[in-house]
Amino acid sequence: MTVAPVLDIRNMQTVFRIGGRDIAAVTDLTLTVEPGETVALVGESGSGKSVTSLSILGLLPKKVGRLAQGSVAFRGKSGETRDLAKLDAEALRRVRGNDIAMVFQEPMTSLNPVYTVGEQIAEPIRIHLGRSHREAAADAVRLLADVGIPDPERRARQYPHELSGGMRQRATIAMALACNPSLLIADEPTTALDVTIQAQILDLLARLQRERGMAMLFVTHNLGVVAEIADRVAVMYAGRIVETGRVAEVFAHPRHLYTKGLLRSVPRLGEASALKAAGTPLPTIAGAVPSLSNLPAGCSFAPRCPYAISACSAAVPPLTDTGDGQLSRCIRWQEI
Amino acid sequence: MSEQPLLAVSGLTKHFKPSTFSRGPVVRAIEDVSFEVPRGTVVGLVGESGSGKTTIGRSVLRLVEPTSGAVRFDGVDMTALPPSELRRQRARMQYIFQDPFASLSPRMTIGQILMEGLEIQGMRPREARVARAKAALAAVELPADAFDRYAHEFSGGQRQRIGIARALALEPELIVADEPVSALDVSIQAQIINLLRDLQQRLGLTMLFISHDLAVVEYICDTVIVLYLGRVMEMAPAAELYANPRHPYTRALLSAIPEPVPGRAKQRQVLVGDIPSPANPPSGCVFRTRCPHAAAACANTVPPLDNVAQAHRVACIRREELAGLA
Numbered sequence: 168m169t170v171a172p173v174l175d176i177r178n179m180q181t182v183f184r185i186g187g188r189d190i191a192a193v194t195d196l197t198l199t200v201e202p203g204e205t206v207a208l209v210g211e212s213g214s215g216k217s218v219t220s221l222s223i224l225g226l227l228p229k230k231v232g233r234l235a236q237g238s239v240a241f242r243g244k245s246g247e248t249r250d251l252a253k254l255d256a257e258a259l260r261r262v263r264g265n266d267i268a269m270v271f272q273e274p275m276t277s278l279n280p281v282y283t284v285g286e287q288i289a290e291p292i293r294i295h296l297g298r299s300h301r302e303a304a305a306d307a308v309r310l311l312a313d314v315g316i317p318d319p320e321r322r323a324r325q326y327p328h329e330l331s332g333g334m335r336q337r338a339t340i341a342m343a344l345a346c347n348p349s350l351l352i353a354d355e356p357t358t359a360l361d362v363t364i365q366a367q368i369l370d371l372l373a374r375l376q377r378e379r380g381m382a383m384l385f386v387t388h389n390l391g392v393v394a395e396i397a398d399r400v401a402v403m404y405a406g407r408i409v410e411t412g413r414v415a416e417v418f419a420h421p422r423h424l425y426t427k428g429l430l431r432s433v434p435r436l437g438e439a440s441a442l443k444a445a446g447t448p449l450p451t452i453a454g455a456v457p458s459l460s461n462l463p464a465g466c467s468f469a470p471r472c473p474y475a476i477s478a479c480s481a482a483v484p485p486l487t488d489t490g491d492g493q494l495s496r497c498i499r500w501q502e503i
Numbered sequence: 504m505s506e507q508p509l510l511a512v513s514g515l516t517k518h519f520k521p522s523t524f525s526r527g528p529v530v531r532a533i534e535d536v537s538f539e540v541p542r543g544t545v546v547g548l549v550g551e552s553g554s555g556k557t558t559i560g561r562s563v564l565r566l567v568e569p570t571s572g573a574v575r576f577d578g579v580d581m582t583a584l585p586p587s588e589l590r591r592q593r594a595r596m597q598y599i600f601q602d603p604f605a606s607l608s609p610r611m612t613i614g615q616i617l618m619e620g621l622e623i624q625g626m627r628p629r630e631a632r633v634a635r636a637k638a639a640l641a642a643v644e645l646p647a648d649a650f651d652r653y654a655h656e657f658s659g660g661q662r663q664r665i666g667i668a669r670a671l672a673l674e675p676e677l678i679v680a681d682e683p684v685s686a687l688d689v690s691i692q693a694q695i696i697n698l699l700r701d702l703q704q705r706l707g708l709t710m711l712f713i714s715h716d717l718a719v720v721e722y723i724c725d726t727v728i729v730l731y732l733g734r735v736m737e738m739a740p741a742a743e744l745y746a747n748p749r750h751p752y753t754r755a756l757l758s759a760i761p762e763p764v765p766g767r768a769k770q771r772q773v774l775v776g777d778i779p780s781p782a783n784p785p786s787g788c789v790f791r792t793r794c795p796h797a798a799a800a801c802a803n804t805v806p807p808l809d810n811v812a813q814a815h816r817v818a819c820i821r822r823e824e825l826a827g828l829a
Contacts (some may be wrong), residue, residue, distance in 0.1 A: 211688035212526030361551035364758040439722035440742035452690035
């Protein structure tokens with residue numbers, strides 16, 4: 168297995184200029200996504216998971232955000248590897264929607280209300296693949312069928328508001344897949360959906376990925392979704408990856424107390440009744456996520472960590488290999 | 504057991520009619536919903552988009568005018584009250600909203616926010632209002648200096664605590680909490696649920712807890728009501744509902760919740776199709792178009808909500824045949 172990764176991010180830092188000051192939203196992020204693999208980027212509000220996906224795509228708000236350090240090596244469909252951090256806007260535009268596709272949280276805002284669904288799916292096919300209007304329109308119908316939309320000819324002629332939320336998300340997935348990307352970045356693609364529809368979309372994404380051998384970077388706050396869809400996971404906290412590894416191992420044996428606390432905070436069906444009967448409160452993580460403009464010294468999680476000692480505040484802990492490719496940014500991982 | 508429940512909803516129905524100037528169908532938000540909330544208990548209303556859960560919550564305070572049915576609060580039918588009486592009754596209830604960012608005024612200090620309702624209720628003198636507001640802040644475990652600060656200085660979780668303090672300050676008999684933790688991160692969700700449970704136990708609060716997430720309501724609720732397209736599918740004591748769900752929709756909803764256990768998804772049962780529009784609900788059982796067990800008879804009549812065990816009621820005509828499938 169010496170195939171080069173599709174995405175190879177090294178020591179990436181993204182900063183936002185706020186009030187004349189540079190504030191790092193993502194710091195020292197190293198992450199790879201192999202061909203055919205799904206990697207989940209998981210974290211709470213302000214952890215930097217969405218900023219990471221926007222940085223990869225060169226979609227940071229121009230005036231305030233910039234990718235300040237590091238490299239984003241990406242291998243496109245042609246097999247050529249390029250550093251996205253060094254590409255100009257025009258070159259990035261040729262990559263986005265073509266080699267790298269995106270699916271976002273809110274399907275209503277990522278679809279244009281004044282074009283039909285079919286026209287929107289056909290557009291990248293014409294622009295990136297140079298197909299004719301007629302060919303692209305036929306491709307769009309085929310893609311709609313592929314993402315499980317019944318009666319695709321009719322749906323292609325409809326406008327986004329005529330589709331349900333789940334259908335719209337299927338349509339944005341069809342649009343993302345239009346040019347056969349080598350990497351799909353899905354940023355909270357099921358968060359706005361009802362849970363029974365979420366299950367459908369997760370199944371759909373897993374099937375499409377299997378069939379196409381596409382790599383996927385899946386950004387989410389939901390650990391349950393991670394368990395369903397991802398091979399590997401990177402847990403982010405306050406702009407840094409604090410733990411990463413194979414999902415099965417990280418979830419079974421978290422080597423960072425934030426991961427552990429997060430996993431314990433997720434309500435498990437049937438368990439809460441027992442806790443309630445025993446008069447035990449639900450497990451929580453004390454305190455709140457720190458502000459990025461005012462991070463604590465050393466380990467950002469230390470102020471909320473039940474195992475913190477003075478050494479934790481001395482320096483930012485490095486990502487340490489805990490065996491089997493699992494990495495933890497905790498100096499006490501062996502004791503927990 | 505003969506004590507009168509604090510809240511008794513019976514045959515509640517709400518149809519939203521299109522306005523005079525627009526065409527369009529009648530939206531059947533809730534159809535014939537009945538349940539009771541005994542004093543000192545928490546009842547959960549759970550369902551997906553269009554299930555009618557929020558419309559029920561709003562109808563209880565008569566923030567929306569029900570089309571038919573009755574909402575008896577402490578024995579008095581809210582739907583029949585003249586405006587002045589309605590205001591008096593409403594003062595005994597409070598609402599906690601989902602979005603802690605939209606529900607707090609950015610121009611008022613937290614103290615002003617907490618005291619506004621007390622002032623409207625005529626609490627005098629000001630010192631009494633200040634004392635009550637500060638007690639409410641303490642109850643939700645916020646520092647006393649929050650009193651003079653503004654909402655933007657607080658995180659989402661802290662703002663939700665302020666929303667809870669605002670409700671508590673008025674010492675309501677009934678709290679309607681509409682998705683109070685849905686906008687919060689998972690580690691903060693559990694903190695707020697613990698707080699609500701603790702307050703509920705300590706103060707003997709009565710609560711209607713609205714959520715789209717079955718996993719969230721289990722800990723806080725005594726009874727859980729599962730809604731689909733404006734109708735009650737199943738209701739049961741919380742522990743019983745999770746241990747022994749009887750309605751195919753409840754089972755599907757439970758199985759669709761992703762749990763952080765790799766490999767678990769394999770046994771999941773995925774419902775096909777979309778939730779139908781409440782403007783055009785299916786005949787008979789509203790769930791039948793997505794139900795994996797639907798039979799021809801399911802289209803004919805609306806299934807009655809029958810007792811299957813102590814306080815456990817299910818609206819499914821095939822429930823006996825399906826009992827063995829879990």
